[in-house]
Amino acid sequence: MGRAALEVEARALTELAPRLGEAFAGAIQTMLACRGRVAVMGMGKSGHVGRKIAATLASTGTPALFVHPAEAAHGDLGMVTLGDVVLALSNSGESDELNAILPVLKRLGVPVIAMTGRAESSLAAHADVVLDSAVAEEACPLQLAPTASTTAQMALGDALAVALLDARGFKAEDFARSHPGGALGRKLLTHVRDLMRSGDALPRVAAGTPFTALMREMSAKALGMAVIVDDDDHVHGIFTDGDLRRLVEQGRDLRGLTAAEVAHPRPRTVGADALAVDAADLMESARITVVLVVDADQRLLGAISINDLMRAKVI
Template sequence: MTSDTPEARSALRDSASRTLRLEQQAIAALVERLDAGFDRACELILACQGRVVVTGMGKSGHVAGKIAATLASTGTPAFFVHPGEASHGDLGMITPGDVVLALSNSGETAEVTALLPLLKRMKVPLISMTGRPASTLARHAEAHLDAGVEREACPLDLAPTASTTAALALGDALAVALLESRGFTAEDFALSHPGGSLGKRLLLRVGDLMHSGERLPRVALGSPLRDALLEITRQGLGFTCVVAPDGTLAGVYTDGDLRRTLDQHSDLSGLSVDAVMTRPGKRVSPETLAAEAVRLMEDHRISALAVVDEAGRPVGALHMHDLLASGVI
């Protein structure tokens, strides 16, 4: 039966549905097996003065790597160590202040169990995650996380499928429990994800993005409108600051103001910028979050903002294009 027949497509969907149901059941069964072992694992990690070293072989190793990454990004310093390499020098990456989280569905993986005597000698606490609570790895751990499944989603009951999904979900449950126990915040998350969109929204400030110095568009209060238009054109930010004699921001003149000026005045030659500028003009400080500047622009349907210091003196200019280029929006 070829794969482009209705019968074949139906069979493929039936197979996918069966797999998803089996994996869903495997995850649901974990809830009933959360016990004192999970509590103890959390206690060991919360008391850890070093890092959580996560290890596993084969498919369990791939899951272990993801768990280590999730822990590290949610406030629990962690990294992955390959158990085979650990026996050939990488064990030096583990220090007495660390905690080891070892994954093995069977609990008998040779490369992982080979580490047990060394970890005992170093007095490094061991947390195991296996599918067999009576296994060697589980019995030698200070805390055991039961990730066992009734059967794999693989129809041969051989390829790690439901078991790896269960282990991954249990690792997420551990990371989130630790996150909440530590009081980990969105700002904390942003600090470990400065390149992500959340990091940019919570970390980038107007002062990081603004145009300053010679790139700051400005004209003096009382200047001819022609000077303001030339400054807008020269700087290309769609507006100019209008500066009072004491150096403070008196107002702004924007592309929008120009359209209104053209509607209301047939002759621009005798106009000063004072007569047609917007007072006092929307403004932010360099310490304003870039995300807040976005909200201000959107609320007032403007594309640029003056940036002023504590005394109200213009120190920069921010355009919507700067926010787009930074990835804040």
């Protein structure tokens, strides 16, 4: 029975695609011309689908909100103003709560886009644009529970959102701004400056610093490295835990050495304005765990580690 339900819904979507013609294009043009928001309305299961459509529109560049038709008749219709567009969902097209407010919307001069399974319904008669979401049958064996019809509504709402997204030239960066708490938002909105260690948290020493003092600075700041700088904070090198292991393996006598003598002269660096994910890519390609942050004159501004990136969930 479960497989049969999926097959019914799949057929409904297959049959829906060829019907996306002039009415669909008209709905897109109406929404693109909207100076306000798309107010999505629907009762019952259509209302649940409408909430999802409103959320999808809002997150893909089309300002939208869901307005419950029953609440609209008792004051919430004030959420809809001139310049808005109403997207009304009803499979039968005869929802009493929805039809009761349609004349008011017409008097307000608000365009109405109907998504309905019955082109001859009251909703369709009041609408400026009618999107046909009719299905041949429901997946419910009793032909009672909205199943294939709500799937068609959901898919048609997604089709509207995607077409609008494309028409607006909506990019991944725009999507990230609507999803700052998500993984994509963190990758596209988090910059190195937001996560880098700076000031006294940075382990830094002068070129002539004795090796023992260098190790004390590294241990105190717990970044697994120390930066060798001049009096103006220009970067001259870096000494890491890995460098220490290699020197020990070579059997070097380290006690008489200075920071300049043990430093690696060409550390990997990024700018403060770089995306944190770019710093992560640099660490991965170079097989290192810390990248220095410098300005255009190679002055030390900070450092960012793989642990900083992991705590911020950039990686």
